[in-house]
Amino acid sequence: MRRMRAGFLRLYRFPSLLLCLAAAGWSGNFVVGRLIQGSVPPVNLAFFRWLTATLVLLPFGLPRLRRDLPALAERKWTVLLLALTGVAAYNTFVYQGLRTSTAISALLMQSVMPLLILVFVFALYRERPRAAQLLGLALSLAGVWVVVTEGRPLNAGAFDLNVGHAWILLAVVGYALYTALLRRRPRVHPLSLLTVTFGLGALMLAPFAFAETASGRSLPLTAGSIAAVAYVALIPSLLCYFCYNRGAELLGAARAGQFLHLMPVFGAVLAFFFLGERIRGFHLAGAALIGAGLAAAALRGRAAARSEA
Template sequence: MSGKPAAAGRTRFWDRPWFLLLPAPLFWSGNFVLGRAVADAVPPVALAFWRWTLGALILLPFALPHLRRDLTVMRRHWKIIVLLTVPGIAVFNTFAYIGLGHTTALNGVMIQSSMPVMIVGMSFLFFRDTVTPVQALGIAVSLTGAMTLVSRGDPAALANLHLNAGDLWILAACVAYAAYTALLRRRPGVHGFSFIVVTFLLGAAMLLPFMVWEGLSGRPLQLTLTSVAAIGYVAVFPSILAYIAFNRAVLLLGANRTGLSIHLIPVFGSILAMLFLGERPQWFHAAGIALIAAGVVLATRHPRLSNTQ
């Protein structure tokens, strides 16, 4: 008897996509800031490799019962699993970490804010999904809100941004993750833990030779408090918790609607800056958050969308 309410609570949470939309942008906002902060101390490929390896090892004990049931299905669908692993695990964060070593966190967040539009484009390219005019307006309004936060209400700040090699790495990373998000509907029907652990381990295996090359080229990973703390954070929060929640939301809402949650990254970044850095609330915080909220409501107002599963 005592276990039923807790189980029911977990089920209700697992089936409420609007709650599932929150963890990924919250933890990914920290991921971009941290990736920039430790760029000189932690090699990018090593950070990505150990992120996925540690994340898989942490989750493995919880995933084992499901893996025993799901391995046969996953072997049968190995091609789509590899196809999802390359852009979503091996490429996205590795490219982002490389890029953050050569550009600012502001540029990184600005480029990442374009990802919902990329997801819509990928969904159309792969599956001919379309959006209604109202949904397109919602995406545009939400993007405007994200740019308001990123620019701190100063359009000139965006006009003065100059793309460099680091920005191109991040742009390529965002294209890769947009493809991953759109293709998630093709993942085999296995438990989320099984899918996460297998793709994390497969992604780490893909990165291993590049990490060895990185170390031999003069950038070996140094085990310091900074590097261990950074790997611990990215393994648990933007990896395990964010990917589980985001992938589940895509299954429930579809790629296009879930992708809009990425516009919450500058929202959470602004809130974290107020809480931990002493930044004072400004008019652009309220304007940006209001525009993002209005855009999400517009883009998700119709229960039947062409991109839902």
């Protein structure tokens, strides 16, 4: 037991490893969401995910939550926005989008998130992005547009725009805002923050889940659906959010967001083996543009840092 505790404490101090674990677990979330999209309604999946995660976390987080309640109340609007953008909205939009979008396309669109984080960091904290970062944002958005239009960026009207892609893009915008808002989070124990944001996210989703159930679309009590809820509640929720929040705390929002580029890599492998999805030409073209944008921003960023030094 002592060895496990010591190993966990060592892991807690390595942000790169924590953020890699978060990216890998979230990639599996996309694959599971796509795998069960025909049998489990999206809002129900998101609601029971956060309800289950909250119930599992409550015995560990409640003692700390009582102590940290004044600090949480002081930053109540930030806490509510974190619960709305990063918990309730993001995953619900992703599951809704995966009904018609492939997992690989959805994961590629996550790659633009780090650059959108720069936009929100500027809007919230007036940290002005460099010209190279703006160029990178433009290239990355062009790459996303290639994926969204399935390789026909200049002739988008020639096909029916996939509504699932629109949901995924809304989810990306929401989580970019969540990451930028983490800087304003109250200085409380990580378990307190996770417990309250997960619980608030489940409460926000409850009326929509009940409405979905009333319309005849409820969570089926099958082994597959229960296993899916257990996975998304324990791995992408508890493990990944804990790792990502800690990684963002140690490295900052902008640097932590860069690790989200690993999601298409992990996800493409998982989607190939579990969903039979194949990488097509427009996926590679979009990924190349996104990668060029990231490289432009990163290289010029390092050059500027050396110049300042």
